[in-house]
Amino acid sequence: MNRIQFAGLAGLVAIALFGFSCKKEATATTTTVTVTATVPDVFKKFNPTVTVSSDGTTITIKSDGVPDHKSCYFATSDARYQAYNGSNSAFSKNPNSIGTKSFTFKIPASPAVNAAHEATPLGPIGVAINGVAIYNQYAGPNQPLTNEINSFDQYNGHPDQSATYHYHVEPLYITLNKAKSALIGFLLDGFPVYGPQENGKTLVSADLDTYHGHTAVTADYPNGIYHYHITADAPYINGVGFYGTKGSVTQ
Ligand SMILES: [Zn+2]
Ligand SMILES: [Zn+2]
Known part of the structure; x- marks a missing residue:
């Protein structure tokens, strides 16, 4: 890199930083997607209530974890409450309710395969x-979802004991409103998650590798x-572990 190229690059960085800081100040009191020059366009698919930023190495995604759709797990006095109207005749509401979180997901900007394929933990493994x-795909250590499935609301999510609302299977609000082939979100290793369809075909787990x-x-x-x-059959979203190196999540 010669001196002129370096000066040009430094200038660009300065503009990017200055622009970012102005934008942040100007929108400090509103909820917005803050997209810098280094955030890939695909992250513009996140809801405006989700903040996405990048330092070029790590994509930082901040959200309150509250669904943008109705649920029987909101308080009945809440405008977002809707009695269960899904198709599961065995539906049984769990005793938890939806809480507001302060999630910070950090995922690699350039995801890469990791031969160790670390097993996914309980709790958040990605963000929609x-x-x-x-x-x-587990309700607890090596516990299948069998019983939990009956407590999924009409959009296939439910809150856990820490009031964290989450999806283990296809988020129906997203696939109904976008498409069955839509981008659903990202796992912590930075690799994207898509809905069950691709090129007009509905995929099943057998079409995918062991990481799903x-x-x-x-x-x-x-x-x-x-x-x-995501497939309708187990293990639904992820198989035996992350394909790449996982980032982090705090809440
Ligand atoms: Zn669960
Ligand atoms: Zn695919």
């Missing part, structure tokens, strides 16, 4: 485009990328 946490994904072109990644798919 509406800022809701994504959980894995594959490498292919998507609407957001014309050069192709590894991505997970």
Whole structure:
């Protein structure tokens, strides 16, 4: 890099930092998506209530974890309350309710495969485009979701004992309003999660690898990328672990 190129780069960085700081000040009292020059366009698919920023290495996603759709888990006095009207005749509401969180998800800006394929933990393993946490296929250590499924609300989410609302399976509000092939969110390793359809075909787990994904072109990644798919059959979102190196989440 010669001196002129370096000066140009430094100038760009200064403009980017200055622009970011002005924008942040100007919008400090509102909820907004703060997209800097280094945030890839795909992150504009997140709801405006979710804040996305990048330092070029790590994408930081901040959300309150509250769904943007109705649920029987809001208080009955809340305008967002809606009695269960889903299709599960065995529906049984759990005793928890939806709380407001302060999530900070940090995911790699350039996700890469990690041969260790670390197992996913209980709790948040990713974030949906509406800022809701994504959980894995277990209700507890090695406990299948069998009983939990009956407490999923009409949009397939439910709150846990810490009042964290989350999805273990297809978030129906997103796939109904976007598309069955839509971007659903990202896991902590930075790889995207898509709905159950691709090129008009509904995928099942047998179409995917053991981590529940594959490498292919998507609407957001014309050069192709590894991505997970949600399927109607277990393990639903992730298989035996992260495909890449996981970032972090605090709440
Ligand atoms: Zn759960
Ligand atoms: Zn795919």
